[in-house]
Amino acid sequence: MNRPQQLPFDLGHREAFAREDLWVSGANEAAVGWLDKWPDWPAPALVIHGPAASGKTHLSRVWQKKSEASDVTAENLSSLRGLNELPKALIIDDAEKMAGDAQSETALFHLYNMQKEQGGHMLLTALTPPRDWPFVLPDLKSRLMAAPVVAVGAPDEQLMAVVLTKLFSDRQIFVPQEVVKFILARIERSFAALRAIVDAVDRKALAEKRPVTVPLVREVMNAQEKLF
Numbered sequence: 001m002n003r004p005q006q007l008p009f010d011l012g013h014r015e016a017f018a019r020e021d022l023w024v025s026g027a028n029e030a031a032v033g034w035l036d037k038w039p040d041w042p043a044p045a046l047v048i049h050g051p052a053a054s055g056k057t058h059l060s061r062v063w064q065k066k067s068e069a070s071d072v073t074a075e076n077l078s079s080l081r082g083l084n085e086l087p088k089a090l091i092i093d094d095a096e097k098m099a100g101d102a103q104s105e106t107a108l109f110h111l112y113n114m115q116k117e118q119g120g121h122m123l124l125t126a127l128t129p130p131r132d133w134p135f136v137l138p139d140l141k142s143r144l145m146a147a148p149v150v151a152v153g154a155p156d157e158q159l160m161a162v163v164l165t166k167l168f169s170d171r172q173i174f175v176p177q178e179v180v181k182f183i184l185a186r187i188e189r190s191f192a193a194l195r196a197i198v199d200a201v202d203r204k205a206l207a208e209k210r211p212v213t214v215p216l217v218r219e220v221m222n223a224q225e226k227l228f
Contacts, residue, residue: 023166025159028055031150035063043147044115045122047095049129050152053191055163056125059152060091063123072122074098077107086111088120095124099133109140155191160184163191167198168212173205175212182214186221200224 024032031048034041048056063069069089072080074097080086090111098104115122126133129149135141155163161180168175187193200220205212 023159023162025156025162027153027155027159028059031059031152034148034150035059035066038063038067039121041121041148043143044112044120045124045144045147047124047126047130047144047147047149048152049126049149051127051190051192053195054152054155055191056152057093060093060123060125064089064091067121069123072111074104077104077111080107080111085118086114086120088118090115090120090122092122092124094126096126096128096130096133099135102136105135105137105140109137109143112140112143155189157184160189160194164194164198167194168202171198171202173202173212179212179214179217182217183221197221 034046034048038046048059050056060069064071067089068087069091070087072090072092077098092098092108095108098108111122114120124144129151130141130144130147133141133144161184164180164183165175183194183197187197197217197220201212201217204210204220205216208216210216
């Protein structure tokens with residue numbers, strides 16, 4: 001007899017972004033070091049780059065809590081040019097997406113200069129370092145190329161285990177170590193893959209009202225073998 005399935009409504013989950021939730025390893029140690037140095041940065045901007053789901057958001061939110069930084073997006077970037085004074089700390093995620101657009105680059109250049117004048121700072125996150133961005137404004141390029149740039153490296157196994165446990169914990173799911181070890185032995189070594197498997201396992205566990213165990217995880221990974 002087939003088990004009836006419950007529709008897995010996505011009610012969201014809380015992600016823990018406090019400093020105490022941040023596990024420091026060789027992959028992110030340099031970036032954490034720069035955040036801990038703030039406000040003693042040698043330039044108005046710091047660029048942290050790394051692959052998708054590599055922990056850049058966690059790093060920026062830790063710094064946001066410390067600095068009370070305001071978020072800057074492509075939508076509100078231009079409007080900030082009209083302000084006589086900016087917040088002392090700004091966060092710009094996916095900053096490389098602003099490169100190549102003259103209007104966005106001009107606005108970003110203006111923000112940089114204002115932060116320099118008033119002793120403020122900007123934290124930029126991106127997939128790639130500024131040297132690879134398609135700048136159209138030479139002055140902006142020269143400033144960001146001179147700013148400190150730090151990479152978030154590939155995660156080691158210990159960090160992968162901590163992040164995997166945290167992703168489940170954010171969804172209020174306790175997983176035994178045997179589940180963590182089973183997943184890590186069979187998954188691509190990337191944070192994006194961890195997020196994908198946690199989401200898939202969570203949905204199946206919710207739909208079938210089952211605890212997260214090795215057999216359940218095995219079923220998910222066998223069904224989605226091409227993804228993992």
